[in-house]
Amino acid sequence: MHENEFYDDLAGALEQSWRLLEEAIDDTTSPVRTPVLISVATDGLAQGRTVVLRGINRQQRQLQIYTDVRSAKVAQLRAQPACTLVAYQPNPMMQLRLGSGAIVNHNNAITHQAWAMMPGPNRCNYLTHPDPGSISVQATDGRPAINAESVPTNDENEIAYSHFAVIVFTINQLEWLYLPRRGHRRARFSWNGVDSLKSDWLIP
Ligand SMILES: Cc1cc2nc3c(=O)[nH]c(=O)nc-3n(C[C@H](O)[C@H](O)[C@H](O)COP(=O)(O)O)c2cc1C
Numbered sequence: 113m114h115e116n117e118f119y120d121d122l123a124g125a126l127e128q129s130w131r132l133l134e135e136a137i138d139d140t141t142s143p144v145r146t147p148v149l150i151s152v153a154t155d156g157l158a159q160g161r162t163v164v165l166r167g168i169n170r171q172q173r174q175l176q177i178y179t180d181v182r183s184a185k186v187a188q189l190r191a192q193p194a195c196t197l198v199a200y201q202p203n204p205m206m207q208l209r210l211g212s213g214a215i216v217n218h219n220n221a222i223t224h225q226a227w228a229m230m231p232g233p234n235r236c237n238y239l240t241h242p243d244p245g246s247i248s249v250q251a252t253d254g255r256p257a258i259n260a261e262s263v264p265t266n267d268e269n270e271i272a273y274s275h276f277a278v279i280v281f282t283i284n285q286l287e288w289l290y291l292p293r294r295g296h297r298r299a300r301f302s303w304n305g306v307d308s309l310k311s312d313w314l315i316p
Pocket residue numbers: 146159160161162163164165177178179180183184185186244245
């Protein structure tokens with residue numbers, strides 16, 4: 113999109129935000145593809161980490177990531193589904209803050225479909241033993257010795273799938289920040305119901 117289409121146009125800024133997210137799904141070079149996911153731990157402290165966007169559904173305002181069900185983020189999001197994803201594109205400088213509610217999918221139709229599409233080497237990432245985040249006496253990637261093709265055996269595949277989770281985020285607030293030299297722009301889009309969108313310019 114040309115800057116004129118969103119610089120002073122709320123609807124254009126929202127459109128630009130969705131396009132950034134949609135393009136990031138298939139573009140492995142897009143920095144927007146690896147946002148920081150911030151959840152809240154049971155001690156009340158914020159916890160952030162980088163994740164890869166794997167899917168988007170603009171109509172339902174949903175994003176997807178893949179993770180290990182044993183990871184700390186899963187327990188945190190199950191206890192407190194309210195979270196934020198922050199994505200940053202450096203050139204031109206644009207930031208998206210996505211206030212969301214998270215649902216962890218495990219061993220259901222959504223994980224089944226994602227697993228069917230996943231290449232063997234990627235499946236091996238869900239074979240770590242012991243659980244991700246455990247202390248280890250030695251430096252290790254935590255996975256069993258993988259064969260030359262990096263394809264899990266049938267037994268390994270079953271174990272790996274039992275660790276696989278798909279987190280679906282439903283965005284309820286999208287904050288867009290754009291920082292060109294000629295003057296900054298900031299806008300907030302909030303959805304209360306399915307279709308009730310509130311759009312505001314904010315002071316950057
Ligand atoms: C570039 C990059 C991409 C990553 N993508 C994911 C991802 O899609 N899912 C995931 O669970 N962890 C991903 N990680 C690892 C997380 O940042 C984090 O270290 C790990 O998930 C443990 O987080 P937790 O203990 O808070 O759950 C990625 C890390 C980097 C550096």
